[in-house]
Amino acid sequence: MTKISVKPYNDFCPQTLFIYGTNNEDGTPDFGLFCWFSYYWDSEMGVMCAIGGSKTTRENIEREKIFSANLVTEELLPLADYLGCTSGRSDEKMKIGMDIGKGSVLDVPVLNLSPVTYELEVKDFIPQKDGVVMLCRMRNVLQDEKLLSKDKTDTEKLIDIAPVRTTCKRYFGYKGEDLGAWGEPMKALSRD
Numbered sequence: 001m002t003k004i005s006v007k008p009y010n011d012f013c014p015q016t017l018f019i020y021g022t023n024n025e026d027g028t029p030d031f032g033l034f035c036w037f038s039y040y041w042d043s044e045m046g047v048m049c050a051i052g053g054s055k056t057t058r059e060n061i062e063r064e065k066i067f068s069a070n071l072v073t074e075e076l077l078p079l080a081d082y083l084g085c086t087s088g089r090s091d092e093k094m095k096i097g098m099d100i101g102k103g104s105v106l107d108v109p110v111l112n113l114s115p116v117t118y119e120l121e122v123k124d125f126i127p128q129k130d131g132v133v134m135l136c137r138m139r140n141v142l143q144d145e146k147l148l149s150k151d152k153t154d155t156e157k158l159i160d161i162a163p164v165r166t167t168c169k170r171y172f173g174y175k176g177e178d179l180g181a182w183g184e185p186m187k188a189l190s191r192d
């Protein structure tokens with residue numbers, strides 16, 4: 001292999017996608033799409049994540065210090081893509097059919113169709129020049145009960161739920177299938 005130096009970026013390093021659910025100041029929910037999300041250890045497993053620039057999700061989290069992170073599956077991809085390509089500042093954003101529930105431990109909006117939802121409380125905000133890094137405590141994990149069944153292997157369960165990954169500004173299926181460029185899957189969404 002011959003390696004060459006390229007501009008700092010994260011192409012060819014796929015990331016798992018999550019839809020964050022937050023409460024607006026008036027109590028209505030807002031959802032946005034995020035991929036700068038990973039884990040750290042400090043006596044228990046925590047979540048570390050980053051938000052760049054100013055956006056509704058960030059304002060809501062900075063005010064309430066709580067949010068949900070809902071795993072994006074192929075079934076959820078058109079909605080997820082829409083939530084990632086539409087600003088929460090648009091009054092129209094949330095006028096879309098979504099199956100929304102509440103967290104079990106925290107007062108956060110969650111997506112009922114996501115098989116894994118974290119209820120997160122921010123322990124530390126680490127502000128940067130433009131964005132913010134957040135260290136969060138997992139207050140609860142809501143998981144589809146089928147993921148706990150002994151009837152299937154973990155490999156089969158992962159294939160069933162089909163989490164989506166992203167890199168190179170495209171979406172990929174769990175087995176690597178191309179699911180389109182950012183902004184494409186949302187075209188399949190019917191707005192009613």
Ligand SMILES: Cc1cc2nc3c(=O)[nH]c(=O)nc-3n(C[C@H](O)[C@H](O)[C@H](O)COP(=O)(O)O)c2cc1C
Pocket residue numbers: 030031032033034035036037050051052053055056057058081083084085086087088089166182
């Ligand atoms: C595939 C994808 C991944 C994204 N990941 C992030 C991320 O990790 N951090 C971030 O600040 N914005 C990310 N965004 C942008 C936000 O989803 C976008 O700003 C959205 O409008 C946020 O929703 P809000 O305006 O309701 O807060 C991503 C967008 C896409 C399409």
